[in-house]
Amino acid sequence: MKKKCLSPIANDVLQKCAEILGTTVYALVVEFEQDFEPGTNDYARKLVEFCCSKALVNLCLYIDEKISDGSFSQLSFDMMLAWESPSSSNEDLYTESVAKEREDTKIFPKEVTGAQVDDDTLLFYSDILPLLVDEERHVGEDAFVWMCSLVPLAADVVNVRFAFEALTAATANRFHFPGYDKYIKEINKYINYLLSLQTPTGVELADDEYILHMEGSANAQRVVRHIGGTSWPGRLTLTNYALYFEASKIASYEKALRIDLSRQGVDHKVRPAATGPWGAPLFDRAIVYESSQLSEPLVLEFPEITSATRRDLWLTLIKEVILLHQFLYKFNIESPLKVWEMHARTILGVARLHVVRELLTISLPVLRNFLLFSLFDELPKGDYVLEELSTALKQMSTIHPCSASYILKRLNISHPILERTEHKKVLEETSGGPLENLPSLETTISQVREEAKEVGIAKATVEVIKEEGLGVNLLIFFELISPLKDVLSFWQEIITWERPIITLFVLTMMMVIIYKEWIGYAIAASLLWCVGKMIWARYKRVGEKYNEIVVCTCSDQTTIESIVNAQHGLKNFQEMLQTANITILKIRSILESRAPKHTNQVMLVLIAVAILLLVVPFKFILMATTSHYFLMNLKLRKFKSNYKGNRRLREWWESIPVTPVRVVDKTS
Template identity: 25%
Template structure:
């Protein structure tokens, strides 16, 4: 067991992480020398001092922060062995290991020795695990909602370098002396997605595992990774959001002591409007962790604030279009309701720049609503006595709320940076997981993380109760019934009220949740392995990416324009069209030898009673063809374009031509619908005896057909129908068939359609008035009687 050592407190303003290394016998020494000094002999500050020195960040010249380079560190009194079995440590890895070792109160060399004793050799050889251990060990010592060291620019840069170190822990084997010959500025470095999603969620308040990949996409934008400038800007904006919340809580909302203010909308340039009875009232809108508040601005001043509780079940939030007289002119509204028949808040977030502001508010409100759904479904009741059996479980609800609050803060920070995704819901974990595939697995792992803890021994109480002759108030817990986190924390079986715990995916996940040998610093920080939340989030991410790829193919198939969709439909029906065309050739005896061969085969199947084998054989042939194509495609013998549907684009046209084309297309669709409706109405006339004579004739035909099918074996009926089908185009039957079809067409045209009655339009108000009138008339009649 490693004891915790005394660590100096971080008090920093800025951290110049410009490094210069000198290698000698695989040993690196650190220090900082002035770049402006010609002799480079004058020591500006000690980045890593002697063992007796305190690690002070406020000794750094903040003016040199922005343009410093990663090779301006050279010497100090501590040395770091850089050689590992898999290669030499990269410069970023050495810096990260040494700095976090000092912050943990140890040297880098001592930290390596401790790490070697804690982990198997196979895992120790991976330099990433050493970087993780040094970083996670320091981060695990703080349990605050937002890591306090984030306020220091030095720590921000150190975390960026740690992500670079995790991504590239080894030096380039082909150019071992590159670091001593060239300059590599931090400004040109980019952090990849894998490194960001591993390190960033370990910092309290910066990211969470379920949405870390979406946060990376938002920050990276069109780039291949996250730059130092974007990283520092993101942290600065995040700190501003948290500071703004504290100022709102203290100055403007002292009465909301039991709630935390998250977002306030009261800008005059971009007001928040509440729509009531086709009237829009501007006002001050506030979102807390439990409710919505709206304080309308009336003609005589502000009215009292009204409150909508977000903790009650059944709440729904959705995007709506608003406007006078329900016109829906502006797509900038959000509706919050608790079901049909209840009061609905319709809010408009005015933003002339687009829908960005509305989408952020929608995601924030949705996150709070989904948070309380999560608490009700996966968390124990506040009055549950079993909470006392698990140490720390009383704080589970607060942990979940803090996670949601930090997610909304990150959303606001990205809004200020103008780096949001198309759907901000993807950036807040509870709302994202609600509709994500296998999101319930992540919900379960989060519940275990929030409420799980060590069991509290109650042996003394049980012995006392048995001595008094009374039964214990709480039944003894079967350990096998519970769920355990990676650090041994227990989540009680009686808390598993959600039906998702009984799903096959859930049972399989928790059955195989055991981990390989790793160093567990906390339930969220695991070296050389993933925590349970990370594992569940990885499964969810994999399934979600598969769904996104499928949806991308569906979106690509949705062409714009009626002519293009008609061309695509024709192309998809081409195999069936070719089959029907070839069958028609057989029926018309265009190639007599093929027709005779087909009839010989068909009658052989019928006469020898092989009809029951036709459908299974067709399925076998279809499956064999599919597997053959699969094998050929894997071998690369079908070409890259095989399976793709190709159509010609429509010729260029102006707006008027497009409008005319749409109008013609709508007219054609209308004509098809009219003919279809007429056909259905005529069939309705036959079935409902609209024309008794025709109904009688059709009924007699149906009875005759049923009698024939009951008396004559089916194979003879099928043989007769096949003979009739293939002899219609022969000379001795052609005229007779034409006369018969003409007679059927004439009878069909003379068949009237069922009558259709079109009632005048009635809105809801007129319907209610008519219902009242009818009830009044009924009451008058009863009184008269």
């Protein structure tokens, strides 16, 4: 039975769904229309969603077999096509768009880049690229998101849009079937590869503990542990609970050192580091793990010639495991089924990340885009998404057959509690998709994505400044603070009475503000003045007229003059540093009574100031200080300057002995 209102691909998908469910299309339509309101729009798409969700529940029970023979990839891709073009009108529009594309370009590479095939495209599709020449069927982001909300194999619904951007960056944000089919099959292959890895020496993994990554074995790249001045090559293994390092022996490995990443109450710290001979930070290829469960930091190096991609991968994966357990602890997720569901989603995320790194080897994607917790730990307001996720997880009453837990169970990675759960009981209690309890999650994720784009644009402008050298940054700094010179010059004119009327006005206002205790009002007025300046700048479009700051690096000085000026600058800096050290040492001498006479004088002055502050209101002291500051620069008083007083104060300061300083090296 074919419905005229549906597109050909939608009719084909409904027929396949009926075969999987052992029923007819007519029976599915009748069941759908029992709950469908006639006035509701989008009848065709709702019908496709209803039939596909029921069929996928049955399909997920044998997903391992369906992935191997390619039927899952083909059917799920057809479902996405049917979702995008459910009605006959959608099909006509799609046909027109394809025809227009073929007029613009005859082959797939030009369709993608407009000029030539991107290197990532060649690598991703490899030997199946010729099949894409006539491949007109491809799906977009929304269809991919819908499919992953039903079967979270290709991506997790929480970070599916970030994953889709990375997967389709080289194909104009459209996912073609050959690439999708290869991607799904490679995920299955990688999970089988993880199951074949050897357990760390002397360790018995827990029933729900599985290896996520391993390096350092005979057929893999080296991993080196640094302990003081010695280095120990070995094998490094990461599971969903811990990190294991096994030092290499002649033909085997020593007993593994276990770092428990799931332990709470421990401050887990992992960061990048540089290593080299005698501790010199020459090669930025290492990570350092620190926590209270270790007596000394664990330093692991991942030797590479050209980059630090291995180190970055390990760093990201270790953080992901730590953040997983922190999430479970923070939101008090205690149900074994729900805990394992989050473990399963993490394991699938790691598998997807490894597959994409193998497929896209030249321009590696952003690692965090395929991992759940690392992504939203770094994104602005990502904690809101994790809160929504925990709420939805707590509301979940049963594990769906298409959930991450059951997908991994069919792929031979399971929790013992799932072995006791009967499929029939789960099917009877299941309705809808595995993530139907996330109504507000999509909205929160969309908001986070928009803010992440804004932050990304802002960070891109910052990186340009960071790439400049010391000299250029100094020039930029002096150029940025140059407006302050005008402010300081204007203030200097006020306090020196070069503008007497303005000086009298400022002095009077300051006296009134201090006497009336209007400091808060004055600060508020200053803030409102800043707001007014910003509004004025927006009205005059200052940001558009001056969209960049020009800093000139040229100089009228010769090379010799520049060198001499640099030497003078260095000498002046050295003198300033010496003066600062001497000042600190003299103050220390006074505090420690190394100069008893000076200490007594300072104590008497401090006592007098304290009594003055107790007796006289502070506002009068502040008024007197302010008026003295202004009046001391008045031309009528300059001839009365206290020359003798300044000289005696300088002589008193110079007579204070400093605390002796002895410089020694470490060996003496």
